[in-house]
Amino acid sequence: MMEMSWSQVSARRLERHGLTAPAKDATPADVVAAMCGAHAQVMSAAELSVGLRLDGVTRTGVREALWGERSLVKTHGPRGTVHLLPARDLPMWIGALSSLPSYAAHAQGIRLTSAQTDQVVEAIREVLTGAALTIDELSDAVVAATGPWAGDLVMPAFQTMWPRWRQAMATAAHRGAFVFGPARGRKVTYTAPPAGFRPADGCAELVNAYLRAYGPATPEQFAKWIGAPVKWAAAGFAAAEPEQVLFEGVPAWVAAGDTEVPEEPPRGVRLLPYFDAYVVAGRPRELLYPGLAAGRALNGGQAGNFPVLLVDGQVAGVWHQRRSGRRLAVTVEPLRELTPAQLREVDEQVALTGQILEGEPQLTLGPITVGGHA
Numbered sequence: 001m002m003e004m005s006w007s008q009v010s011a012r013r014l015e016r017h018g019l020t021a022p023a024k025d026a027t028p029a030d031v032v033a034a035m036c037g038a039h040a041q042v043m044s045a046a047e048l049s050v051g052l053r054l055d056g057v058t059r060t061g062v063r064e065a066l067w068g069e070r071s072l073v074k075t076h077g078p079r080g081t082v083h084l085l086p087a088r089d090l091p092m093w094i095g096a097l098s099s100l101p102s103y104a105a106h107a108q109g110i111r112l113t114s115a116q117t118d119q120v121v122e123a124i125r126e127v128l129t130g131a132a133l134t135i136d137e138l139s140d141a142v143v144a145a146t147g148p149w150a151g152d153l154v155m156p157a158f159q160t161m162w163p164r165w166r167q168a169m170a171t172a173a174h175r176g177a178f179v180f181g182p183a184r185g186r187k188v189t190y191t192a193p194p195a196g197f198r199p200a201d202g203c204a205e206l207v208n209a210y211l212r213a214y215g216p217a218t219p220e221q222f223a224k225w226i227g228a229p230v231k232w233a234a235a236g237f238a239a240a241e242p243e244q245v246l247f248e249g250v251p252a253w254v255a256a257g258d259t260e261v262p263e264e265p266p267r268g269v270r271l272l273p274y275f276d277a278y279v280v281a282g283r284p285r286e287l288l289y290p291g292l293a294a295g296r297a298l299n300g301g302q303a304g305n306f307p308v309l310l311v312d313g314q315v316a317g318v319w320h321q322r323r324s325g326r327r328l329a330v331t332v333e334p335l336r337e338l339t340p341a342q343l344r345e346v347d348e349q350v351a352l353t354g355q356i357l358e359g360e361p362q363l364t365l366g367p368i369t370v371g372g373h374a
Contacts, residue, residue, distance in 0.1 A: 003246040004216060006287045008261040010313035015262055016213060017278050018053030019270055019310075026054060028065035029072055029086040036206075036213045037083040037093075039275035039304065040074055044357065046084050048273040051356035058356050067182045070194060074180035076173035079227035082180075087194050089209075090176070094193075096203035096236070097174035100228050105167065110154045112168055119146045120168040125177040125192075132181035132191040139163055204239035208255045214281045216245050216252030221283045248287070266313030269345035271332070271353055274373065275304035279315065289315045292335045305372030309334060311342060320368045321353065321361075328359040333368045 014020045018031050031053040032038050040046035047059035054061075066072040070087055077083030077093065085093055105111065112120065123145035127133070133141065142165050143151040150165035157166075172178060176199055181191035210222055223233035242253035272278060280303050282288045289298055293315040299305035309317030309332055317334040330350050338346065347363065354361035 001244060001246055002259050003249075004259075004261060006248055007265045007313075009216060009247060010287075011262040011264060011266040012260070013214065013278065013282065014266050014268070014313055019278065020262075020266075020268065022055040023053055024055070027071065028054065028057065028062050029088065032072060032084050033086045033089055033209070034213060035277040036210050036281065037077045037085050038277055039081060039280065040084045041082045042274050045273035045275060045307075048353065048356055049276050050084070052270070052272075052352060058358050060358065073193070075178070076170045078225055080170035080174075090179075090193060091198055091200040092205045092209070094174065094176040094197075095200035096206040096226075098176065098199060099203060099232075100174065100226075101232055102171070106155070110164070110167075112164060116146075116149070117168050117171060120150060120165045121172045121175050121177050123150075124168075124172045124190075125175075128178050128190060128192045130192070132184075132189040134184060134187045134189055138190055139165070202239055203236040204241075207236045207240040207242070210281075211240075211242055211253060211255040212258060213277075214283070215242075215254040215258070216247040217283065218252050225281050248284075268310075268312065269338075269342050269349060270310040271307065271319055271346075271349040272310055273307050276308075278310075279308055280304045287314070293317075296333075296335055299372040309346070311336075311338070318368055320370055323357075323359060326359045328354055328357060328361040329364070330354075330361050331364045331366060331368050333366065 016034055018026070018034065023031050028050050031050055038046045038049045044059070047062045050062045051057050051059060066074060066084065072084050073087050073090060074082065074084055077085055102114070120142060123142045124138070127138065127141040127145060139151065143163065146165065151163045153161035154164050155162040155167055176193055176197060178190045179193050181189035183189065207222065210225065211217060219234040219237045220230050222237070223230045226233065237253065241256055243256045243259065244251055244253055245259065279288065285298070285303070286294070297306045297308050297315050297318050306318040307320065308315045309319055316336055317332060319330065319332040321328050321330045330353065332346055350361045350363045
């Protein structure tokens with residue numbers, strides 16, 4: 001059985017993510033596929049995640065891929081959270097996500113029955129065919145297509161109450177009933193998936209995509225990443241027929257035959273934004289977030305709430321940026337002493353951040369006082 005060290009795995013992941021060097025002759029869809037999705041709850045963070053893995057692509061280029069070319073789609077992905085996904089891979093994603101076991105997230109009297117969920121999903125699919133609707137327009141259409149029960153204001157949300165049907169949004173996205181549409185002013189819209197879309201069967205293809213990006217990994221780690229029971233994840237691993245290796249002495253899996261590792265150890269300084277896929281999916285946490293990084297850059301064990309300073313493949317600090325017009329005030333808080341060469345790379349990364357976000361960055365080295373996701 002092949003053995004892999006943390007250094008080898010870290011170098012392999014960085015290279016595959018376009019973080020060793022920007023991906024050559026690649027498109028935004030290519031790098032999002034290599035990342036296995038880009039978290040897009042904060043759209044500027046998604047634009048930075050994608051842009052820093054490409055050469056010369058700014059947020060405008062990412063937006064063109066999403067809303068112009070439609071080579072990317074925005075929808076609910078792993079863990080039900082909003083992600084950018086390659087349009088070409090949507091059949092794989094929906095095939096896997098639609099097979100996730102359902103669970104009761106709301107109390108009796110609030111939650112939808114299975115039959116009601118099915119009604120809501122089909123109503124969303126029908127009313128969005130050939131249309132792009134705001135959430136209020138979609139709500140009116142869903143209630144009209146299903147019944148008054150769907151509009152009952154029973155879901156506590158952000159100091160207000162949402163109608164009952166909205167608890168089925170992630171399920172509807174996972175079943176391919178909608179994707180996000182272009183904004184209408186400041187309002188989000190929802191629309192039908194790309195024409196000709198057909199879900200693929202099973203999740204073996206997604207398991208292999210995940211293992212190419214984040215392997216060696218285990219079914220338990222895949223389950224946490226996708227937001228599923230371990231039993232479901234284990235069945236996906238069995239269908240994918242991956243290859244077992246030893247990762248730091250512990251059994252783990254890679255896609256069959258995918259055991260190549262770089263000859264050089266991980267090198268370089270990177271500034272990764274909120275919920276960058278590299279740190280959210282990267283495990284083991286204790287190797288990715290060594291020493292002080294675990295307490296400073298993780299939020300109750302959750303990765304992604306803080307943008308991170310990555311040095312030689314490990315989290316070595318946090319950073320924050322505040323925008324005012326074109327001005328980007330960037331503060332970087334290292335958790336260890338950086339060499340003069342590494343400090344120069346920090347400067348280069350700040351300049352790159354400004355280029356991608358189309359702003360004028362100004363760097364400050366020092367403590368960050370705001371909390372996670374600020």
